[in-house]
Amino acid sequence: MTEPLIQLSGVTKAFAGVRALVDGALDLYGGEVTALIGENGAGKSTLVKVLTGIHAPDTGSILIAGKPVSVTSAADAERLGITAIHQEAVVFDDLSIAENIFVSNRPRGRFGTVDWAKMRSEARRLLHELEADLDPDLPLKSLSIAQKHLVQIARALSHDARLVIMDEPTAALSHREAEDLFRIVERLKGEGRAILFISHKFEEVMRIADRYAVFRDGAAVGAGRIADTNTEELIRLMVGRSVDQIFPKIEVTPGAEALRVEGFSHPTEFDDVSFSVRRGEILGVYGLVGAGRSEVMKAVFGITKPSAGRLVVEGQPVRIERPADAIAAGIVYVPEDRQHQGAVLKQSILDNISLPSLDRFSVAGFFNRTRERAVADALAKRLQVRMSGLDQLVENLSGGNQQKVVIAKWLATEPRILILDEPTKGIDVGSKAAVHRFMAELVAQGLAVIMVSSELPEVLGMADRVLVMARGRVRRTFTRAEATPEAVVRAATDA
Numbered sequence: 482m483t484e485p486l487i488q489l490s491g492v493t494k495a496f497a498g499v500r501a502l503v504d505g506a507l508d509l510y511g512g513e514v515t516a517l518i519g520e521n522g523a524g525k526s527t528l529v530k531v532l533t534g535i536h537a538p539d540t541g542s543i544l545i546a547g548k549p550v551s552v553t554s555a556a557d558a559e560r561l562g563i564t565a566i567h568q569e570a571v572v573f574d575d576l577s578i579a580e581n582i583f584v585s586n587r588p589r590g591r592f593g594t595v596d597w598a599k600m601r602s603e604a605r606r607l608l609h610e611l612e613a614d615l616d617p618d619l620p621l622k623s624l625s626i627a628q629k630h631l632v633q634i635a636r637a638l639s640h641d642a643r644l645v646i647m648d649e650p651t652a653a654l655s656h657r658e659a660e661d662l663f664r665i666v667e668r669l670k671g672e673g674r675a676i677l678f679i680s681h682k683f684e685e686v687m688r689i690a691d692r693y694a695v696f697r698d699g700a701a702v703g704a705g706r707i708a709d710t711n712t713e714e715l716i717r718l719m720v721g722r723s724v725d726q727i728f729p730k731i732e733v734t735p736g737a738e739a740l741r742v743e744g745f746s747h748p749t750e751f752d753d754v755s756f757s758v759r760r761g762e763i764l765g766v767y768g769l770v771g772a773g774r775s776e777v778m779k780a781v782f783g784i785t786k787p788s789a790g791r792l793v794v795e796g797q798p799v800r801i802e803r804p805a806d807a808i809a810a811g812i813v814y815v816p817e818d819r820q821h822q823g824a825v826l827k828q829s830i831l832d833n834i835s836l837p838s839l840d841r842f843s844v845a846g847f848f849n850r851t852r853e854r855a856v857a858d859a860l861a862k863r864l865q866v867r868m869s870g871l872d873q874l875v876e877n878l879s880g881g882n883q884q885k886v887v888i889a890k891w892l893a894t895e896p897r898i899l900i901l902d903e904p905t906k907g908i909d910v911g912s913k914a915a916v917h918r919f920m921a922e923l924v925a926q927g928l929a930v931i932m933v934s935s936e937l938p939e940v941l942g943m944a945d946r947v948l949v950m951a952r953g954r955v956r957r958t959f960t961r962a963e964a965t966p967e968a969v970v971r972a973a974t975d976a
């Protein structure tokens with residue numbers, strides 16, 4: 482039996498009124514990938530923050546190679562060889578790549594001054610090892626999310642980290658970028674480092690992890706070898722019951738056309754895009770990351786301006802110059818990047834949900850607080866937001882629960898046309914089923930839904946028709962019957 486490199490036990494952590502960890506325990510082994518799984522709000526990111534010195538635990542112990550250590554600051558963690566790619570990127574956008582890699586351990590010359598030349602050449606060498614030949618002088622903000630991950634991994638290597646933690650690293654990556662990341666994970670593992678990998682995607686977990694650890698309600702509820710388990714068992718441990726992963730498609734006879742997009746073009750992002758969606762219909766929009774799907778939807782919602790094309794809503798041509806025009810026409814867009822574009826972190830859940838619907842809660846100049854609360858409460862329950870109450874600040878919610886609040890906020894406006902961009906990204910399996918069920922009921926009530934998704938099972942399971950985009954153009958539209966996995970993927974990848 483190999484000994485664990487790092488052992489956490491009896492870790493507890495409470496935030497004003499919220500018990501985030503009640504019995505955190507975890508064993509991590511050198512040269513192995515351990516997947517940490519659990520529902521939104523189960524305490525995964527909190528455990529990561531305890532391991533990296535961001536949060537001090539209330540109780541509990543951490544042993545490294547059998548010896549107790551205390552991690553009371555980020556500097557402690559780095560000194561002990563623990564580094565993380567956090568769920569919310571902790572990077573410095575205005576600093577250069579090299580400065581980000583050596584943020585806390587800048588190489589110094591003889592007189593204690595920063596040795597910039599050495600810092601650059603070391604940065605270049607570390608990035609080259611990761612097959613990322615980026616110019617170390619570039620500001621971080623010019624990079625893609627995948628490249629930012631690489632910079633953080635380079636930072637880990639610069640500390641010769643023993644433990645590399647990745648908190649939902651693939652949530653915002655394309656398929657190819659995720660594959661590149663997995664190769665790096667294999668490599669870090671081969672070098673004997675321990676990897677802690679957090680993900681809501683079971684295919685990934687089954688594929689790259691050697692071990693699993695499951696958290697439920699802040700407590701470790703199971704751990705073992707991946708080879709000895711299967712997805713169903715992991716889900717049961719996570720949720721405490723079995724979850725129907727079948728998509729709750731309700732057959733609806735589509736009604737009149739709700740939205741038609743004609744000849745939408747943009748100088749760089751998309752070209753001559755046309756499609757329509759009817760009431761009672763879910764139009765799935767599939768494509769690889771970068772195919773132009775979100776850009777088209779942002780143009781429909783008035784965030785960006787198309788250079789050509791027109792929009793017809795319920796038979797009437799409409800001009801949409803800004804999001805307010807779209808909302809007035811009954812269209813809402815729930816963005817993919819909900820953390821940055823979607824939520825006001827410093828405000829309460831209630832204020833976030835009701836923000837775009839304030840008019841709806843006012844009658845004859847009087848604001849109806851009771852109604853505001855009732856609507857927000859009903860939506861939060863439907864979407865299974867795990868919170869201490871509607872007055873909790875959004876920044877204190879777990880990542881997946883922040884995502885749900887943004888969906889709730891746009892649903893509260895009672896749109897007639899709902900555009901959802903990657904609706905279940907970062908959302909756990911149990912809540913995912915709730916989101917899908919909710920979506921099915923909304924279309925049964927006559928809503929038209931456009932669902933942009935990179936998850937093939939979600940698209941094939943939920944959509945009535947599937948529109949496939951590649952390189953800014955519509956490649957094909959499939960009926961539900963025609964949409965086989967092979968045909969849809971082929972349309973998305975054909976050169």
Ligand SMILES: Nc1ncnc2c1ncn2[C@@H]1O[C@H](COP(=O)(O)OP(=O)(O)OP(=O)(O)O)[C@@H](O)[C@H]1O
Nearest residue numbers: 496501521522523524525526527877878879880881
């Ligand atoms: N700073 C904070 N103040 C108050 N509560 C917090 C704070 N940070 C986390 N929490 C609460 O602790 C619980 C665990 O959150 P955590 O972020 O660890 O969940 P998670 O397992 O990472 O979920 P997800 O899959 O959604 O990312 C949640 O109920 C969350 O609201």
Ligand SMILES: [Mg+2]
Nearest residue numbers: 526568879880
């Ligand atoms: Mg988290």
